Amino acid sequence: MSTALLLLALFAAPDVPTPASAFGFEPCAERELATYEEISDYFRKLDAASERMKLFEIGKTAEGRTMLLSVVSSEENLKKLDRYKEISKRLALAKGLGEEEARALAKEGKAVVWIDFGLHSTERAHAQTAPLLAYKAVTDESEEMRAIRENVILVLIPNINPDGTTLVVDWYRKVKGTPFEESSPPELYQKYIGHDNNRDFYMFNQPESKNVATQLYAEYFPQIIYNQHQEAPFPARIFVPPFEDPMNPNIPPLVMRGINLVGEAMTRRMDQEEKTGVVSRLSFDTWWNGGMRTAPYFHNMVGILTETGHSSPMTVEYDPEKFPKTFSNGESTSEPSTYYPNPFRGGTWRFRDSCGYMMTGSMAVLEIGSDRREEWLYDIYRMGQDAIEKGASETYVISAEQWDPGTAAKLVNVLRWGGIEVEQATAAFSAAGKSYPAGSYLVRGAQAFRPHLTDLLNPQVYPDRRLYPDGPPEKPYDITGWTLPFQMGVKVDKVLERVTASTSPVDWAKPAPVAIEGQAGWGYAIDARSNDAFTVVNRLLKAGASVSRTRSALGDWPPGAFVVQTGEDRIQAAARDLGVRIQALAEAPADLVSLRVPRIALYHGWGGNIDEGWTRWVLEQFEFPYESLHDAEVRASGLRARFDVIVLPEASLSQMLGGLDEGTMPPEYTGGMTPRGVFNLFEFTSDGGVLVAMDGASELPVEIFGLHVQNVTANQSESKFFIPGTILKVKVDNRHPVAWGMPEEAAAFFARSPAFDVGREPTRLEDQRGIDPGTPEGYHVVASYPKENLLMSGWLMGEDVLTENAAVVEAPVGRGRVVLLGFRVQHRGQAHQTYKLLFNSLLLPS
Numbered sequence: 112m113s114t115a116l117l118l119l120a121l122f123a124a125p126d127v128p129t130p131a132s133a134f135g136f137e138p139c140a141e142r143e144l145a146t147y148e149e150i151s152d153y154f155r156k157l158d159a160a161s162e163r164m165k166l167f168e169i170g171k172t173a174e175g176r177t178m179l180l181s182v183v184s185s186e187e188n189l190k191k192l193d194r195y196k197e198i199s200k201r202l203a204l205a206k207g208l209g210e211e212e213a214r215a216l217a218k219e220g221k222a223v224v225w226i227d228f229g230l231h232s233t234e235r236a237h238a239q240t241a242p243l244l245a246y247k248a249v250t251d252e253s254e255e256m257r258a259i260r261e262n263v264i265l266v267l268i269p270n271i272n273p274d275g276t277t278l279v280v281d282w283y284r285k286v287k288g289t290p291f292e293e294s295s296p297p298e299l300y301q302k303y304i305g306h307d308n309n310r311d312f313y314m315f316n317q318p319e320s321k322n323v324a325t326q327l328y329a330e331y332f333p334q335i336i337y338n339q340h341q342e343a344p345f346p347a348r349i350f351v352p353p354f355e356d357p358m359n360p361n362i363p364p365l366v367m368r369g370i371n372l373v374g375e376a377m378t379r380r381m382d383q384e385e386k387t388g389v390v391s392r393l394s395f396d397t398w399w400n401g402g403m404r405t406a407p408y409f410h411n412m413v414g415i416l417t418e419t420g421h422s423s424p425m426t427v428e429y430d431p432e433k434f435p436k437t438f439s440n441g442e443s444t445s446e447p448s449t450y451y452p453n454p455f456r457g458g459t460w461r462f463r464d465s466c467g468y469m470m471t472g473s474m475a476v477l478e479i480g481s482d483r484r485e486e487w488l489y490d491i492y493r494m495g496q497d498a499i500e501k502g503a504s505e506t507y508v509i510s511a512e513q514w515d516p517g518t519a520a521k522l523v524n525v526l527r528w529g530g531i532e533v534e535q536a537t538a539a540f541s542a543a544g545k546s547y548p549a550g551s552y553l554v555r556g557a558q559a560f561r562p563h564l565t566d567l568l569n570p571q572v573y574p575d576r577r578l579y580p581d582g583p584p585e586k587p588y589d590i591t592g593w594t595l596p597f598q599m600g601v602k603v604d605k606v607l608e609r610v611t612a613s614t615s616p617v618d619w620a621k622p623a624p625v626a627i628e629g630q631a632g633w634g635y636a637i638d639a640r641s642n643d644a645f646t647v648v649n650r651l652l653k654a655g656a657s658v659s660r661t662r663s664a665l666g667d668w669p670p671g672a673f674v675v676q677t678g679e680d681r682i683q684a685a686a687r688d689l690g691v692r693i694q695a696l697a698e699a700p701a702d703l704v705s706l707r708v709p710r711i712a713l714y715h716g717w718g719g720n721i722d723e724g725w726t727r728w729v730l731e732q733f734e735f736p737y738e739s740l741h742d743a744e745v746r747a748s749g750l751r752a753r754f755d756v757i758v759l760p761e762a763s764l765s766q767m768l769g770g771l772d773e774g775t776m777p778p779e780y781t782g783g784m785t786p787r788g789v790f791n792l793f794e795f796t797s798d799g800g801v802l803v804a805m806d807g808a809s810e811l812p813v814e815i816f817g818l819h820v821q822n823v824t825a826n827q828s829e830s831k832f833f834i835p836g837t838i839l840k841v842k843v844d845n846r847h848p849v850a851w852g853m854p855e856e857a858a859a860f861f862a863r864s865p866a867f868d869v870g871r872e873p874t875r876l877e878d879q880r881g882i883d884p885g886t887p888e889g890y891h892v893v894a895s896y897p898k899e900n901l902l903m904s905g906w907l908m909g910e911d912v913l914t915e916n917a918a919v920v921e922a923p924v925g926r927g928r929v930v931l932l933g934f935r936v937q938h939r940g941q942a943h944q945t946y947k948l949l950f951n952s953l954l955l956p957s
């Protein structure tokens with residue numbers, strides 16, 4: 112080699128460390144896994160060694176780890192990164208940007224392609240693939256990779272769920288070489304929501320989702336997003352788009368065309384590299400918003416998901432004799448078909464093969480991102496422009512007058528995280544003949560991300576899809592309805608005109624400051640219509656104040672207002688920034704019932720129950736004190752001496768009873784609460800405790816405690832009754848303490864949930880004479896499904912099963928009570944309107 116060449120080689124590849132040199136093993140080697148700490152150290156080394164990478168810290172995780180974002184491109188491009196980000200942003204937002212200028216920007220700009228790894232941590236191969244792709248992108252001198260670096264700004268997220276990767280790898284190192292080597296950790300791999308971390312990308316409840324939202328919708332505005340997953344529909348080795356129907360009608364056609372184009376580029380490259388077993392158009396649809404790859408559709412971005420098989424770090428021989436004959440859509444697994452032209456025939460599958468499929472997928476996405484650079488940039492502008500035109504005479508108005516004004520501000524902030532522009536009126540105005548006070552919010556349809564706005568604020572109308580006419584339903588990939596004004600109980604008016612009002616732009620919405628009216632002589636009342644009234648009360652209780660509730664209405668406030676005798680300073684401090692209505696009281700209201708600090712336990716079985724995690728998260732948001740209750744403690748006696756309330760998150764009776772199967776995990780995690788634990792729960796309740804059973808967990812008290820309650824949805828045939836994640840109307844008795852502060856009609860999130868027929872069996876005499884034995888003594892139906900028109904958003908089949916049956920029931924057991932919350936009252940941290948059913952149950956007066 113000549114001196115010049117040698118110098119060139121040195122310049123092109125200055126001591127860039129290989130992943131193997133950093134980890135001590137090649138990533139994806141058999142039975143080797145790197146933790147997030149090891150992976151992030153490697154990215155820091157790469158960043159230090161290469162002018163082709165820039166590394167940024169983008170925020171903290173739920174457990175306090177630092178999330179990283181790396182940008183890989185040519186040295187020249189990285190010097191002008193701010194300019195390329197600006198171009199990407201202006202084209203994506205399209206605002207005030209004419210055709211000619213957009214064309215020029217598209218010509219000048221670089222395609223922004225986002226690839227992330229590690230979201231679902233028990234899918235172990237993708238977290239390990241990130242360093243391989245980073246190393247290749249930075250060092251590979253092939254013509255193809257040079258062109259990619261020239262045309263593309265690669266936003267590579269080394270790990271989108273750092274806490275989970277380290278949890279899973281630490282667990283693997285602990286069980287490696289034991290009979291439990293293939294097991295998953297006994298806890299959720301995101302502190303609160305585990306697998307639902309891919310259900311949080313329009314609501315942005317968790318810090319990881321918020322960090323990602325900022326990068327997507329305020330910083331980089333990528334045109335293509337590739338989100339890695341495992342497992343494939345067996346025996347396929349990978350699922351690659353095109354996706355399955357139904358398609359959400361709010362997705363712009365060019366997004367769907369872009370998905371199909373990228374998908375075809377990926378599948379073709381896999382076959383060029385003789386990677387078999389690639390399947391498309393199966394299981395994964397484009398109906399649902401809220402996933403890492405789906406929420407970007409509503410921002411005019413092309414979102415790609417792949418599901419690669421074999422997440423085990425161990426080598427496995429796959430026997431084709433044992434393959435299922437068909438996929439879930441009826442297509443053969445052994446004969447070639449349009450979307451499975453090269454079937455997997457079985458054989459050896461190593462961990463590194465899984466990583467190899469992900470590398471090929473990533474290279475195909477980068478290649479087509481590079482090849483059509485200008486087109487991607489111009490198309491996102493075209494879609495944004497189209498949205499602005501379509502929404503020209505459309506405004507959503509969120510009045511300052513709300514049942515729960517603090518929750519209305521939270522809804523505005525959900526939109527803000529998703530990149531939606533919001534204004535706030537600085538003076539009163541009117542729209543469509545209705546007047547609105549100052550402080551009301553306006554959201555204009557004329558913005559590039561209008562598809563997201565439309566999708567979140569309007570009811571979903573899911574198509575009736577059956578396997579054959581009148582047959583069983585085709586199952587949706589996820590839920591079918593999510594309309595946020597319903598779930599959050601916020602009134603949003605859609606006005607089909609361009610509303611004129613004097614406004615200022617909203618960065619983050621804050622509820623109006625607390626204005627206490629009247630002269631206090633005796634104390635203060637706090638309006639229970641606000642969810643954050645419970646936050647205020649929890650703070651006051653914690654500070655030692657004694658708090659009571661009114662059993663009857665207080666002026667125009669519904670029953671259940673909190674009252675407290677304390678100084679104004681203290682109540683102002685507790686209520687700061689929460690937007691809760693407070694009034695001064697000259698004298699004590701009549702008909703008070705006093706509260707005590709409840710001793711709350713939340714049942715926490717092993718294995719990672721997502722609904723338990725969401726419940727835990729919601730309780731912490733509203734500052735409820737609680738303890739987690741594990742199986743060993745439920746099996747031991749003495750629950751009543753320790754707790755006043757025990758909450759059972761959604762789970763079936765058999766899951767709670769049996770827990771994780773013996774032999775699948777180290778013995779301290781198996782076995783469930785056992786019949787002994789169920790008996791202890793019965794004894795706890797009989798002794799005056801309150802047992803709150805959420806959704807499917809109501810099976811435990813209904814089946815075992817001998818309640819005069821039957822679940823009418825059990826044993827229904829799916830071709831007659833199917834409600835897979837739908838918003839339904841419920842009537843609420845808000846004079847009952849479980850529903851204090853609720854409106855008389857509410858939105859219930861129903862997902863394969865129970866519903867209750869309350870009443871004892873008639874005696875033979877009653878039966879003969881046709882006498883209805885009526886509601887048993889002490890039983891209260893707190894919420895029930897109306898006679899008709901239950902559907903608010905999503906898909907419903909067989910509403911007659913639910914009509915006039917109970918959704919929420921309070922039932923006496925000995926000296927205590929059971930509360931059956933028959934639907935998802937805190938669904939994914941979204942169903943704010945029904946949080947109060949849980950909160951009130953925790954504070955039930957004795």
Ligand SMILES: [Zn+2]
Nearest residue numbers: 231234340341
């Ligand atoms: Zn996944």
